[in-house]
Amino acid sequence: GIQVEQSPPDLILQEGANSTLRCNFSDSVNNLQWFHQNPWGQLINLFYIPSGTKQNGRLSATTVATERYSLLYISSSQTTDSGVYFCAVRGSNSGYALNFGKGTSLLVTP
Amino acid sequence: DAGVIQSPRHEVTEMGQEVTLRCKPISGHDYLFWYRQTMMRGLELLIYFNNNVPIDDSGMPEDRFSAKMPNASFSTLKIQPSEPRDSAVYFCASSLGQKAFFGQGTRLTVV
Numbered sequence: 001g002i003q004v005e006q007s008p009p010d011l012i013l014q015e016g017a018n019s020t021l022r023c024n025f026s027d028s029v030n031n032l033q034w035f036h037q038n039p040w041g042q043l044i045n046l047f048y049i050p051s052g053t054k055q056n057g058r059l060s061a062t063t064v065a066t067e068r069y070s071l072l073y074i075s076s077s078q079t080t081d082s083g084v085y086f087c088a089v090r091g092s093n094s095g096y097a098l099n100f101g102k103g104t105s106l107l108v109t110p
Numbered sequence: 111d112a113g114v115i116q117s118p119r120h121e122v123t124e125m126g127q128e129v130t131l132r133c134k135p136i137s138g139h140d141y142l143f144w145y146r147q148t149m150m151r152g153l154e155l156l157i158y159f160n161n162n163v164p165i166d167d168s169g170m171p172e173d174r175f176s177a178k179m180p181n182a183s184f185s186t187l188k189i190q191p192s193e194p195r196d197s198a199v200y201f202c203a204s205s206l207g208q209k210a211f212f213g214q215g216t217r218l219t220v221v
Contacts, residue, residue, distance in 0.1 A: 043203075
């Protein structure tokens with residue numbers, strides 16, 4: 001199946017700093033989503049972004065489908081941004097389900 | 111909308127017992143997914159349904175696992191008999207179109 005690699009695996013930031021999380025995938029995709037898993041374990045859908053750029057407040061995402069990667073930008077980070085960020089993709093030639101990367105664990109300190 | 115609702119939130123059971131996890135998808139969604147999350151394997155798909163019909167169950171670990179969707183508003187994942195290695199967080203998700211929405215998960219501990 002399609003492989004999803006996320007980097008970095010872990011990240012520690014001071015409040016107010018910016019960061020970029022990366023997601024590489026091994027095949028063409030027709031669906032890519034970014035999720036945030038908060039410290040209570042809840043998975044929140046941040047973006048549906050199979051291509052192009054989207055912004056939502058301090059978060060933005062860009063997917064370059066032809067080069068098989070996506071980036072999640074977090075600006076002016078806050079302690080509430082802590083948690084694990086997952087990239088999930090659906091391959092163009094596979095079934096309907098999403099395949100998840102192993103995530104980037106982010107800790108934002110005061 | 112209340113979102114995807116899972117029950118119970120936590121389950122502790124003894125090895126060999128039957129465990130049933132429940133999920134109510136978002137009304138109107140036509141896809142339902144069951145995922146399992148562990149430290150070792152991350153988030154892995156177990157099975158998914160489209161319009162109540164199982165489409166892909168290749169992720170179900172073994173015959174001890176079974177899932178049903180008797181109607182559009184309810185699904186179950188059953189483990190019989192349970193084993194300690196089944197301990198994990200089990201998530202249900204639903205979608206209509208492209209975005210998937212997850213429930214809060216059921217943390218299962220098999221002792």
